[in-house]
Amino acid sequence: MLQGALAGLAAGGLYAVLAVCLTLMSRLVRVVNFAQSATGMFGCYVAVFLAVHLGFPEWLATLAGILLGGALSAVLGWIVSTWLAEADTGTRSAVTVAVLLLLISLAFILFGNKPQPFHPLLAGPAFTVGGVVVSQVTVVTVALAVLVALGCRAVLARTSLGVRLRALSERPTTAELLGIPARPLSVGVWTATGVIATLAVSIVAPSQSNDPTSLAMLVVPAAAAALLGGFRRLDLAVAGGLVLGMAQGAVAQADKLSVLRYFLPFLVIVALLLWTQRKEVWDAAR
């Protein structure tokens, strides 16, 4: 079981990074970005294309892919904050579902449905604990999740940029009337999360099977993790991602439970929703 849990930690790290991005987006720009991992996937696929077909050096191709992931997210953010500035969270989020489907289809059209020769940025084991191998990918994704969460918290709590962002998220109209530039700041948040998500997917994608659909659908376990923190708390989002990854790894160790593995995120989502709604009376909850 412990072995399985550690084996699931790399996936857990990735979920945690994506969950942190989702939480930031939800808090700061009022959107549940369903295209979060799809933009990352698309950036990675473009990076592989640049490296394999145009002969770019690996590092340059990866960098270009990460920048593209950020740029895609920025464009999406610009569209949402320009035309849907006054819309509610549901409407703004619905747009990202369309982008998710668009990016999956586009990846199939542009790159075909054969696996891509991803070049690993990190390969091999980092260290062994009691006979259990922890891979380099695991170490880096977990560290990335924690660092991003800490970094974001520091920026939000301690810098003037953070104060403006918080003002914008709490009272958007008041903040704008006070002269805080809403659209550039929103697009900035979209860009940053796009870059972080693409970086995380770039690290993990070469170490697993990496077709466009499975990479884009990583948003489901990430959303389950973000839900643990109610799409507000970064620390719980990180914990949720890591625990979910480890639970999936552990469950895969028992033949009878193994089939549960891919349902776990959905079970977690349902359980958390029921828990958060427990005090609602029937009329208010439905």
Next chain:
Amino acid sequence: MRKVLPTLAVAVLLATAGCAGSDAGSSGPIVVGSVNALSGAATFPESSQAAKAVFDAANAAGGVNGRRIEYKAIDDKGDPSAAAAAAREVVGGDSAVALVGSSSLIECEINEKYYEQQKILSMPGIGVDPACFSSPNIAPVNVGPFHDMTLTLLYGSEVLKLDDVCALLEIAGNTLPAYQAAIDEWTKITGKKLKYVDSTVPYGGSDYTPYIVKARAAGCKAITVNPVEPDSIGQLKAAQAQGWTDVTWLLLTSVYSENYAKAISNAGAGVYVPAEFSPFTDAAAPANQEWRDLMAKNKIPLTSFSQGGYLAAKYFLAVLRGMKGDITRETVTKALREMKPISDPMVGTPYVFGPAQAHHDNTAGWPIKLATGTNKWELSARDWLRIPRS
């Protein structure tokens, strides 16, 4: 309007009667169909493309007894209802005389009963699901994943002398009993047992690390898997990330492609595959020369799928050319049932449709391997490896 309708009806009746007449006669084109995964998540367009190339070449050389072959490749989109509709379109609508060169993940299982009802025979280029190998009306040209698994296990245990072989099985639909039977056949021949079988490995999983960790902890020295390419790549990378570099992979033809070789740079102790046809990556193989030339001329990728489609069309043409009298569905079915086995250097087993209730006769694979750091498939045998007849 009232007067027009009956006239129209009579005209339509006359026209359809005319069409039916020309179809049944001996001068119109011979319609041959196929049901294929041309779009969807996993596509294999090369099989029907290759079959079409063979038929086009035959038409250019004067056809069969002066009649052209009209080849129809219909898309099943990997979707059961589309697969059923595709078969009805080509068998019922176009009155095909036979199906040749199909390649689909699900088509045999969906359409086997319909083919029996319609008394039409199908010669898939690549049969995948168990029904392709257990139906009286379907006889694929290829070895198939089940005999492939027996072959790869035989090579691992008898030639490479590997002990502690495990199996990670990706089970879709009702394929588990067929894979189990393939493993049992290996046990019957060698008297050996698998150290460990995990049949819970998912198709299209994102991270296979937990399954790899489990197999390693169980003490496996070699692993046989029935993967599709992306899954296998994920599994090999998970093993690499765990630092498990001395494991041998006994895989199936499903991963035999240039694309896979390029994507795998660390193959542990090697990836071994029984190629179902004379290995296409060996440019010097004389057995493949004619196929290679035809594919190059028609710009069709060199893959196992195009080999299967090419052979299906070639066998079919040979049977058609040996027929006397009218070529209709009834006469073609009869000819295929009564055909003599055809040998071809591209395969290790002669092909025969015959009257059997099940068609799983192709039992030879050519062992090839992919070594760490080479990104190229190499021959690892000089002759076919055959499943011994019991």
